[in-house]
Amino acid sequence: MATQGTTVTREVIWRRVMDELGFEQARVKRDQEGVGLSGVILVAEQGAPLRVDYSVVCDPAWRTRRVAVTQSWRGARQHLTLEHDGAGRWLRDGRAVEALEGCTDVDLGLSPSTNALPIGRLQLAEGATAEIRVAWVRFPSLDVTPARQGYARVGPARYRYESLDSGFNAMLDVDADGLPIEYAGIWRRLAEGPAAPEPTSERFVNALVSPGPSTELGDAAATFGWLVGGWEGTIQDHDLEGGVRQSEGEWWFHWVLEGRALQDVFIVPSRRSRGSTQVEPGANRRYGTTVRTFDRAGGTWRILWVSPTGGAINRLDGGREGDALVLRGEHRSRPIRWSFSDIGTDRFTWRGEEQDSAGQWKLQSRFDMRRIA
Known part of the structure; x- marks a missing residue:
């Protein structure tokens, strides 16, 4: 990890081992103002290249406050902005979304990195469980819907994730930032290291x-x-x-x-x-x-x-x-x-x-x- 004063920045690369059709490179930044996740996802979607550039800004308690997504697919570029007041009220592209009321985190459907958001926010003790509602962003439609999820901390660095609507569940082995190392045969970390400073x-x-x-x-x-x-x-x-x-x-x-x-x-x-x-x-x-x-x-x-x-x-x-x-x-x-x-x-x-x-x-x-x- 690269440290600048109280700022810690690092980068991670995952491969989608489930089908060998995708990669993600993410950057995590932590300082006294909060946590930032940003990255690029490259996958093959329905036979066409799909690129997603995203950023997620959280407060120091890991509460999601702002999300920006740009998607390029089949010759079209689309943008999505979500804003969260930290208490469950969401705006999409500046307009209130009542269906998302009570959601606490954002889940980018293609990304393993956003699993770190509820893990960092909940700070579960070993053996504890929690049920949450998240704003689930689906690709390539860019639909945003509420989703019920469960997290259980089953070891010092292991969590069981469950989609309570579909019944899907998976084990996550994570690092100190809650970022997955192994995501149950779906994503696997290839590399991690210090992040270079962003150009001025x-x-x-x-x-x-x-x-x-x-x-x-x-x-x-x-x-x-x-x-x-x-x-x-x-x-x-x-x-x-x-x-x-x-x-x-x-x-x-x-x-x-x-x-x-x-x-x-x-x-x-x-x-x-x-x-x-x-x-x-x-x-x-x-x-x-x-x-x-x-x-x-x-x-x-x-x-x-x-x-x-x-x-x-x-x-x-x-x-x-x-x-x-x-x-x-x-x-x-x-x-x-x-x-x-x-x-x-x-x-x-x-x-x-x-x-x-x-x-x-x-x-x-x-x-x-x-x-x-």
């Missing part, structure tokens, strides 16, 4: 990026939530003399700050077109970011655009107006207006306008974007 960049991304919007946003999340993903398209910049400069650009959106904000990265020319003949001489270059937050008191979205390449910092606010999204602000003491229009499932137009001294709106930029992710 990865830790930053994990602190910033969120799997979905916060419940605090309510219905307002839908205003800009449809933008999450990647877009590319044609960028036109209009000058005062009527000239038009054109290039290709890319635009990426994701929820951040525990889902309380939506952030983007806007890049012109796109990275794949740089250095090619597609980039016209003199074309505007942008590499900037926007953060969108919702003002619940005023019922409007507030937007901050920062462009290090152009030196611009624009503040706008607004929201939906009919079939368009319209944002207004000022730039160099002139009113500006940016709007999304012609919105479809895989396209939109983004127009930037500035008001002249006569009160007329003049087109400055037009982006015609199509979804790529």
Whole structure:
């Protein structure tokens, strides 16, 4: 195990010996703030590769508080987020799930690692038993249902696990963290050792990026939530003399700050077109970011655009107006207006306008974007 102050991190690899069709690599981290389990599961499911990336955050008493799962299977990527208040109330993707009321732990159906959660939480004495309800995540459907389970500590490092609904039971030999060493001929540990520190960049991304919007946003999340993903398209910049400069650009959106904000990265020319003949001489270059937050008191979205390449910092606010999204602000003491229009499932137009001294709106930029992710 690797120890950094009071932090202990280690990694484990299991093979699914039941059918020789899968592996899991998991990382466990323990410190004064709680316990974290994260890992990747690779299995063959119905003849197709299935990959599951997961993380489980627990408090210091091993009570499950947050679960994030990303599944890739048959060309589709799906996400699941579960939040638990530690007292039996669960949210799935921000919505309460009454069927899970009273569940104490999460059980990822493909993973041996989550058996450690009730073992660590219950701290059973040798010879003691316990019956629990868990939020059981099934793959590849990603259904989450309540399941009754039993645990009995039959030795210093041995537990009998039982599914009380199906009658299945198995012996688990575990280590000091409750992680299985041998799971009754189903999973077998291949290796374990100290975990390398997470790269600073990865830790930053994990602190910033969120799997979905916060419940605090309510219905307002839908205003800009449809933008999450990647877009590319044609960028036109209009000058005062009527000239038009054109290039290709890319635009990426994701929820951040525990889902309380939506952030983007806007890049012109796109990275794949740089250095090619597609980039016209003199074309505007942008590499900037926007953060969108919702003002619940005023019922409007507030937007901050920062462009290090152009030196611009624009503040706008607004929201939906009919079939368009319209944002207004000022730039160099002139009113500006940016709007999304012609919105479809895989396209939109983004127009930037500035008001002249006569009160007329003049087109400055037009982006015609199509979804790529």
